[in-house]
Amino acid sequence: MERLRKRRPDDTATRRYLAEARHGLGEWHLDRPSEGAARAQALLDAENHFTQSRVLREQLVEESTGEARRGYQRDLARSLGYLGDLHLAQGDVPRAASDYELSRTLREDLYRSNPRDPEHRFQFARGLANFGELDRGYRGQVATALERLEQARELQQELALDFDEVDNFWIDLGTTENQLAELYLFATLDEPAMADERRSRCRAAATRAAEVHGRLSRQGNARGPRGLAQQAVILAALQRDSDPAESRRQASAAIRWLESSQPEPLMPSGDLVVLAFARGLLGEHESAVRTLQEAVARGENTAYRFERHALLSFRALAAD
Numbered sequence: 001m002e003r004l005r006k007r008r009p010d011d012t013a014t015r016r017y018l019a020e021a022r023h024g025l026g027e028w029h030l031d032r033p034s035e036g037a038a039r040a041q042a043l044l045d046a047e048n049h050f051t052q053s054r055v056l057r058e059q060l061v062e063e064s065t066g067e068a069r070r071g072y073q074r075d076l077a078r079s080l081g082y083l084g085d086l087h088l089a090q091g092d093v094p095r096a097a098s099d100y101e102l103s104r105t106l107r108e109d110l111y112r113s114n115p116r117d118p119e120h121r122f123q124f125a126r127g128l129a130n131f132g133e134l135d136r137g138y139r140g141q142v143a144t145a146l147e148r149l150e151q152a153r154e155l156q157q158e159l160a161l162d163f164d165e166v167d168n169f170w171i172d173l174g175t176t177e178n179q180l181a182e183l184y185l186f187a188t189l190d191e192p193a194m195a196d197e198r199r200s201r202c203r204a205a206a207t208r209a210a211e212v213h214g215r216l217s218r219q220g221n222a223r224g225p226r227g228l229a230q231q232a233v234i235l236a237a238l239q240r241d242s243d244p245a246e247s248r249r250q251a252s253a254a255i256r257w258l259e260s261s262q263p264e265p266l267m268p269s270g271d272l273v274v275l276a277f278a279r280g281l282l283g284e285h286e287s288a289v290r291t292l293q294e295a296v297a298r299g300e301n302t303a304y305r306f307e308r309h310a311l312l313s314f315r316a317l318a319a320d
Contacts, residue, residue: 012063015056016075022053023079030086033268035297046086054079070110077106077123081130100130118163121155122172128152129176142187149180160212167221170212174227177209181234188238202238206231222261229257230274236281251281264291269298 026049029042057076064072084099104127110117111124129152131145156173163169184202188195209231217224236250255278258264258271267275272295279288 012060015060016072019053019056019060019075019079022049022056023075023082026050026053026082026086030082030089033298039298043086043090047083047090050079050083050086054083070113073106074110074119074123077103077110077127080106081126084130100127103127104131118159121159122169125152125155125159125172125176128155129172129179142183142190145183146180146187149176149183152176153180167216167219170216171221171223171227174209174212174216174223177205177212178227178230178234181205181209181231185234185238199238202234206234206238225257225261226271226274229254229261229271229278232257233274233277233281236278240281248282251278254278255282269295272298 026046029046029049032042034042054076057072057079060072061069061076080099080103084096084103087093087096087099104124107120107124107127111120114120128148131148153173153176156169156176159166160169160173181202184198184205188198188202191198209227213224213227213231215224217228232250232254236247236254239247239250254274258267258275258278261267261271264272264275272291276288276292276295279285279291
């Protein structure tokens with residue numbers, strides 16, 4: 001593709017295909033299982049490909065008008081969103097926030113230009129969810145995170161119901177429901193006066209997440225069991241004091257869901273975090289810490305989640 005571009009440097013189609021190829025390579029490096037120095041190099045490789053894709057897409061946006069321009073803007077928003085993910089993985093929160101804001105602005109402009117276009121709705125919801133993740137985990141802006149995630153959930157629910165056969169719409173909806181449930185769970189610790197309301201909202205979001213991921217599981221989608229495991233851990237933490245027996249049942253269910261999805265050595269780092277929390281809730285602290293350490297070695301940034309879950313899943317360990 002690079003050789004073809006050199007022969008035809010002004011060809012629009014060639015540049016667009018090259019930008020997509022670069023973006024795909026960036027995703028591959030970002031998601032590639034690796035640890036330590038290999039993980040750091042994978043992130044650098046991903047950044048290189050995403051950046052080159054971004055440059056090409058910015059040029060295409062500048063040179064185009066009308067419907068073609070909107071298509072290039074959508075592509076550019078994807079590049080910026082993934083650059084935000086990349087910089088977040090590297091621990092560079094300010095750069096991630098800048099990338100996400102540029103991506104969200106483009107996606108919102110496209111959405112406002114045609115609110116019924118399913119792709120524009122899908123991408124705008126993704127942009128809101130990106131900021132929900134950033135705000136809840138790294139900037140401590142709980143109210144903003146809740147607002148953006150609730151807005152993303154509304155759009156994703158509309159899409160899932162309008163296009164019942166599209167799994168990606170259901171996957172995004174289930175992910176956001178679990179994020180909301182976890183955030184409402186954390187909020188019970190920060191706002192004691194509103195703890196009962198937050199617990200109720202946590203349970204409602206977790207129940208909705210279970211419905212979505214149960215649907216995906218019945219259809220054989222691998223994301224279903226993983227989403228059910230996260231939902232079960234949230235309910236287990238929520239009920240640790242009020243119903244210890246049910247808490248243990250939910251934590252055990254989370255482990256079974258994860259183990260049914262794939263062997264532990266092959267689990268993504270995010271799933272290992274969920275597994276560690278489940279083991280912590282069952283009192284298996286040594287095993288939980290080993291699992292969490294493995295997740296960190298694979299590049300998972302768990303700092304904000306551990307800080308909160310230390311009061312929920314790892315209470316005995318945190319007090320030691």
